[in-house]
Amino acid sequence: MNVYGDIRTLFRDAVGHVAGERGVSAPDADFSVEPPRDARHGEISSNAALVFAGAFGMKPRDLADRLVARLEASDAVAEISVAGPGFVNLVLEPGRWRDQLRHILGQGIGYGDSQLGAGQRVNVEYVSVNPTGPMHVGHGRGAVVGDALAALLAKAGYAVTREYYVNDAGVQVDLLARSLYHRYREAAGEAPGDMREDFYPGDYLAGTASALLARDGTKWLGAAEEVWLEPVRDFAIEAMMDLIRDDLAALGVAHDVFASERELASSGAVERTLSELEERGLLHVGVLDPPKGKADEDWEPRPQTLFRSTAFGDDADRAIRKSDGSWTYFATDMAYHRDKFERGFPVLIDVWGADHKGYVKRMEAAVEALSAGGARFSVLVCNLVNLSEAGRPVKMSKRAGTYVTLREVVDRVGKDAVRFMMLTRGNEAALDFDLARAVEQSRDNPVFYVQYAHARACSALRNAADAFPGEDFSDAALGRAALDPLDGEEELALIRRLAGWPRTVEAAAEAAEPHRIAYALSEIAAAFHGLWNLGNVDEARRFVVAGDPALSRARLALVRATALVIASGLDIMGVAPVEEMR
RNA sequence: GCGCCCGUAGCUCAGUGGAUAGAGCGCUGGCCUCCGAAGCCAGAGGUCGCAGGUUCGAAUCCUGCCGGGCGCGCCA
Numbered sequence: 001m002n003v004y005g006d007i008r009t010l011f012r013d014a015v016g017h018v019a020g021e022r023g024v025s026a027p028d029a030d031f032s033v034e035p036p037r038d039a040r041h042g043e044i045s046s047n048a049a050l051v052f053a054g055a056f057g058m059k060p061r062d063l064a065d066r067l068v069a070r071l072e073a074s075d076a077v078a079e080i081s082v083a084g085p086g087f088v089n090l091v092l093e094p095g096r097w098r099d100q101l102r103h104i105l106g107q108g109i110g111y112g113d114s115q116l117g118a119g120q121r122v123n124v125e126y127v128s129v130n131p132t133g134p135m136h137v138g139h140g141r142g143a144v145v146g147d148a149l150a151a152l153l154a155k156a157g158y159a160v161t162r163e164y165y166v167n168d169a170g171v172q173v174d175l176l177a178r179s180l181y182h183r184y185r186e187a188a189g190e191a192p193g194d195m196r197e198d199f200y201p202g203d204y205l206a207g208t209a210s211a212l213l214a215r216d217g218t219k220w221l222g223a224a225e226e227v228w229l230e231p232v233r234d235f236a237i238e239a240m241m242d243l244i245r246d247d248l249a250a251l252g253v254a255h256d257v258f259a260s261e262r263e264l265a266s267s268g269a270v271e272r273t274l275s276e277l278e279e280r281g282l283l284h285v286g287v288l289d290p291p292k293g294k295a296d297e298d299w300e301p302r303p304q305t306l307f308r309s310t311a312f313g314d315d316a317d318r319a320i321r322k323s324d325g326s327w328t329y330f331a332t333d334m335a336y337h338r339d340k341f342e343r344g345f346p347v348l349i350d351v352w353g354a355d356h357k358g359y360v361k362r363m364e365a366a367v368e369a370l371s372a373g374g375a376r377f378s379v380l381v382c383n384l385v386n387l388s389e390a391g392r393p394v395k396m397s398k399r400a401g402t403y404v405t406l407r408e409v410v411d412r413v414g415k416d417a418v419r420f421m422m423l424t425r426g427n428e429a430a431l432d433f434d435l436a437r438a439v440e441q442s443r444d445n446p447v448f449y450v451q452y453a454h455a456r457a458c459s460a461l462r463n464a465a466d467a468f469p470g471e472d473f474s475d476a477a478l479g480r481a482a483l484d485p486l487d488g489e490e491e492l493a494l495i496r497r498l499a500g501w502p503r504t505v506e507a508a509a510e511a512a513e514p515h516r517i518a519y520a521l522s523e524i525a526a527a528f529h530g531l532w533n534l535g536n537v538d539e540a541r542r543f544v545v546a547g548d549p550a551l552s553r554a555r556l557a558l559v560r561a562t563a564l565v566i567a568s569g570l571d572i573m574g575v576a577p578v579e580e581m582r
Numbered sequence: 583g584c585g586c587c588c589g590u591a592g593c594u595c596a597g598u599g600g601a602u603a604g605a606g607c608g609c610u611g612g613c614c615u616c617c618g619a620a621g622c623c624a625g626a627g628g629u630c631g632c633a634g635g636u637u638c639g640a641a642u643c644c645u646g647c648c649g650g651g652c653g654c655g656c657c658a
Contacts, residue, residue: 536622
């Protein structure tokens with residue numbers, strides 16, 4: 001039960017009917033059924049006649065006239081006309097819109113759930129931060145975008161798995177282990193001197209070092225690196241993953257699967273992947289061109305084994321083995337993506353930070369090759385987050401100690417504000433995040449503005465309980481209310497917005513753009529605040545009208561439906577709907 | 583040099599091929615003798631970077647320029 005979906009069905013039937021008359025089959029083309037920008041063009045407009053006229057050998061306006069002839073018989077349609085080059089514009093019976101409120105009240109938060117995905121399995125991989133330290137704010141954006149996208153796709157009917165790829169192999173974690181060992185010696189009372197330039201300098205390792213000392217005592221002191229490297233590394237990785245999982249928990253992010261690079265590598269998956277590519281002639285030995293546009297005094301041509309990613313649209317072939325014989329990150333990542341595909345995910349989505357943008361093409365090429373075109377793979381690249389405080393940029397420097405971690409920001413403004421702010425831009429756009437703005441209680445702050453609308457709605461319902469003791473204002477009771485009193489243009493405008501919620505969810509899911517949910521909620525909140533304010537000007541237009549329970553009930557049905565849609569959207573965003581502002 | 587992203591109101595930005603391009607901020611002017619103003623309403627403000635092309639129709643798709651950001655051998 002979805003107004004736009006129902007009208008679309010009417011159009012499809014009408015198009016099919018005309019096609020039958022003309023002895024042609026209607027092409028499976030997409031056409032619009034949507035609110036026009038300009039309200040003078042009615043409540044719903046369709047370009048169906050413009051889309052199908054060509055295939056039917058008709059003029060668009062003639063086809064539009066035929067569609068109108070079919071559609072005007074429907075009970076739902078109050079007015080219908082042809083306009084411009086062949087748009088069909090219509091106005092529905094107000095009751096058709098109002099009935100949508102009953103549907104919303106019946107569905108609750110589940111309103112807007114869709115079967116678009118038809119249960120197809122989707123793997124969303126996000127965060128995947130190296131286990132070498134706490135998360136920073138940029139990581140937080142990827143975490144929120146990935147988490148909201150996963151929730152959005154789930155609402156749209158996909159079977160979503162949320163996955164984290166743990167880079168627990170390779171030189172980074174060896175470096176982490178050596179950094180920790182340095183701290184460990186310090187903790188044990190030795191004076192190891194300054195840290196090496198490439199070590200991880202953060203203080204967080206001091207606590208981990210103490211924990212290591214508490215567990216193992218001084219047994220690693222004076223030992224050769226071959227002896228301590230592995231146990232210290234394992235300890236470090238575990239500690240860092242605990243740290244990261246804590247950061248994620250504070251943000252309200254939880255993954256279903258933590259995939260280990262080390263386990264993958266030791267399973268032989270990399271070798272299997274590469275030998276498959278070898279058999280298919282997709283590996284070759286070659287010499288890459290030197291990198292352009294940057295200082296390259298160290299560059300020397302070297303023949304190496306390359307993956308033929310240019311055959312799948314990449315700009316250059318890519319190395320798969322380092323000079324020391326170990327795999328490149330790309331090689332293990334190919335194996336990992338093949339593994340995801342083989343675990344039964346035809347749709348793979350990765351959420352990456354801006355610093356990995358240059359790797360998109362080669363990964364697309366790799367998945368294309370490894371799935372034989374069977375996987376739908378896409379990468380959402382999250383642009384930078386510019387932190388500021390009341391308009392002043394917060395300079396971040398690890399050296400100067402002004403580095404701001406994600407955890408600090410979450411503790412400062414709360415997870416809801418962080419999550420909402422992170423979704424106020426498309427993922428590809430750079431995002432300005434002002435710490436003061438995020439907690440400001442004003443129209444400027446979208447988090448507040450949407451939360452406030454929900455709280456106001458809850459407040460009206462509380463007021464109703466006071467004004468009409470003993471009356472039943474449950475969702476079920478409101479769903480049975482006579483809704484005819486909802487006849488103001490502002491009321492109907494809000495109802496139309498609520499009726500558009502399922503469309504919004506589907507469109508956002510198809511585009512993989514969770515930020516659209518934030519925008520939609522802001523618009524719904526604005527319509528609601530406007531309606532609320534009419535009650536300031538004219539008491540007769542308040543939601544709760546003393547002495548008129550029937551009118552109040554009808555209006556509260558709209559109020560409650562609005563709150564449910566906002567809550568439904570906030571649920572996708574992972575933001576709690578508050579019942580009162582404190 | 584190549585690749586990706588961005589270019590829309592003074593500022594920050596929405597806008598999956600539709601009709602006269604929107605919102606917030608800022609500016610101007612209005613709405614409560616609080617108990618529904620943490621808000622609302624109205625107004626001014628645009629060559630959608632430029633030039634071609636495709637289309638019945640382009641901010642949206644294609645090509646070429648201009649400007650800005652990010653990235654570019656074995657790092658992850």
